Amino acid sequence: MFAARNIYKMKGREFKDAMYDGLAKLLKALANPARLEIIEMLSQGEKSVEGIVQTTNLNFANASQHLQVLKNNNIVKARKEKQYVFYSLVNNEFLSLYQHIARYAVSEIAELERIMNRQRDDNKSLNAVGLDELETMINNENVLLLDVRPSAEYEFGHITGAVSVPMPDLLCCLKDFSKDKEIVAYCRGPFCVLADEAVKVLSENGYKVRRLDEGYPEWKMKQLESN
Amino acid sequence: MFAARNIYKMKGREFKDAMYDGLAKLLKALANPARLEIIEMLSQGEKSVEGIVQTTNLNFANASQHLQVLKNNNIVKARKEKQYVFYSLVNNEFLSLYQHIARYAVSEIAELERIMNRQRDDNKSLNAVGLDELETMINNENVLLLDVRPSAEYEFGHITGAVSVPMPDLLCCLKDFSKDKEIVAYCRGPFCVLADEAVKVLSENGYKVRRLDEGYPEWKMKQLESN
DNA sequence: CAAGTATTCAATAGATATATTGAATACTTG
DNA sequence: CAAGTATTCAATATATCTATTGAATACTTG
CATH class of the missing domain: 3.40.250.10 (Rhodanese-like domain)
Known part of the structure; x- marks a missing residue:
């Protein structure tokens, strides 16, 4: 477990493991088609859970769960107003990273290039x-x-x-x-x-x-x- | 299954699903601590499987499997010379993307920032x-x-x-x-x-x-x- | 071609991730 | 405070991922 490595002093191997675990945890949060679509929707501006449900294939419970995963990994933030919860991307640094990933995938993965061209x-x-x-x-x-x-x-x-x-x-x-x-x-x-x-x-x-x-x-x- | 979507004409939803599935597939290949460490090693220059085993915690079979995953996702390429197989990163575009991810994680994820400072x-x-x-x-x-x-x-x-x-x-x-x-x-x-x-x-x-x-x-x- | 070495394959058990369902909570408005 | 609405929680079955083990393959060298 990630948090369990929080001890006073780390040997080199423990440090590396903790860093790569943390990096992998972030990437795992991204590595899901439904969450990627949510990210794309939120990059248009903040949206309530209902807003996400309307523009994707997801139902409420499912959308909410994916949003929790994104929130726990500091990818989105939540703001509550009246009975609504509005989600948005944490910052432009993340948006820039997401766009870099998407650009790379479209231009370097032959399969995606082909699908896009069709x-x-x-x-x-x-x-x-x-x-x-x-x-x-x-x-x-x-x-x-x-x-x-x-x-x-x-x-x-x-x-x-x-x-x-x-x-x-x-x-x-x-x-x-x-x-x-x-x-x-x-x-x-x-x-x-x-x-x-x-x-x-x-x-x-x-x-x-x-x-x-x-x-x-x-x-x-x-x-x-x-x- | 990803390849099964290869039909003549796609409706919008099918296109989106195929693109997000493909993007998620790439990210899944990255979302593993052992593979991230391999990527970091290969960014120093090409290495045989043995070279990877020596500089990581992995055994041969495990390292080889992770390398297959990376190869199947066009992240690394293999070159055979004598009895050795030398792996290296596919191109600098990927290296640039990897570094962007690492930079983002270290500067924006509080947990990682803390571990690094210690x-x-x-x-x-x-x-x-x-x-x-x-x-x-x-x-x-x-x-x-x-x-x-x-x-x-x-x-x-x-x-x-x-x-x-x-x-x-x-x-x-x-x-x-x-x-x-x-x-x-x-x-x-x-x-x-x-x-x-x-x-x-x-x-x-x-x-x-x-x-x-x-x-x-x-x-x-x-x-x-x-x- | 026999022996040795580097790498990969195949099978498996355990861990993790995901969609679905039905219920619970929290907030607003009348 | 009752009714209605938005969101989240909890439980679960299924699918996927991962490390480990032992064996198989491929190549080189004597």
Whole structure:
């Protein structure tokens, strides 16, 4: 047991064991698909347990348990307001680490690369826009930037200049966007399919549209780092 | 099962599940203390299974099994020469990710921070030198830099200007180092205790000595990034 | 090709992680 | 304070992970 190593003086082997045990404990907390999805959701802004349940496949008890694991490993923090408990990521250092892991996995694990390419292909969003390219397009003022996440997430933070058009709205009542400007749709991140769906619908309706490779959290961290 | 999702077209939920499963699979491969120690050893340069066994607590069968797990997850690669199998990390992108994880854990997990401080305190090496500070000291030419790892690791790569004094040598026959220059000892990284032991011995013998906060792999990555 | 060495395989028991279920708690509002 | 709602707890069966053991394989060298 980890805490049992808390004795006065440690020999070298005990020190190493304690450090590697602690590191492994953190990684174990991350090494679960449901918890990874929760992390991605919380990187959009704080959410109640119900908020997590609505945007994932999890039921209440299950979501709550996974959130406890994340909390016990200092990955998320909880805030109580009225009868609700709002969870959020502890800090941006963690978000930066999570994004590094995701970026590595997508670019270095062939299996994941292949799955991602097929997803993008099926949704006509293979030709995704990178964050750097987006910046250039914004500076040239020839882009209409759509945030297709739920409006609550948009309100927690969004890319400067983006317009909020949640997917249900986009599907029910296709607005008349200008066909002059190129449209770029973005959502929660590379694993989020909302932007893929938006690209599919819009391109089938004759718009010139691409998705952003990444999502709002990646844009946010990039802004922070360039300061 | 991960591979079973390999069907022609995926709905959004299936895509997300496949991506998070794949990400979790990678993290599970990392989430084990023995494998983390192996990774740290391999970040010093390639090693045979026997090399791993000698520098860890593992027996052959166990080390071999963990190495298979790492290989199946594209974390290490194997090269066969004569009767030996030499393992090494796949690439520097992975090493960079590993170091990010370790750095995060040490600075953001209170428990690990505490254990590390006690270790450094016990070995009189609390006042460690950072990589930036070391660079300044080297430029001012007022430092004797000791690499206290086994000489094989020194030969795979070492900090420019460092002298190889493996721990056994240092312990058996304390050389007459100049007492004018400050000594800085370094080893495999922040979880390695060799430099701590070196600091302890040397400072008890009247030398002005500190350890490097990090190790050779961290120095190497920093060099790569500044290009 | 026989002997020796390095590594891997296969089987297994014990430990740990996970989803599910139903109940308990805590808080708010009328 | 009663009723309703959000969240957590506790128990459990199943699945997965891990260390250990003894044997098998693969390669080299004499």
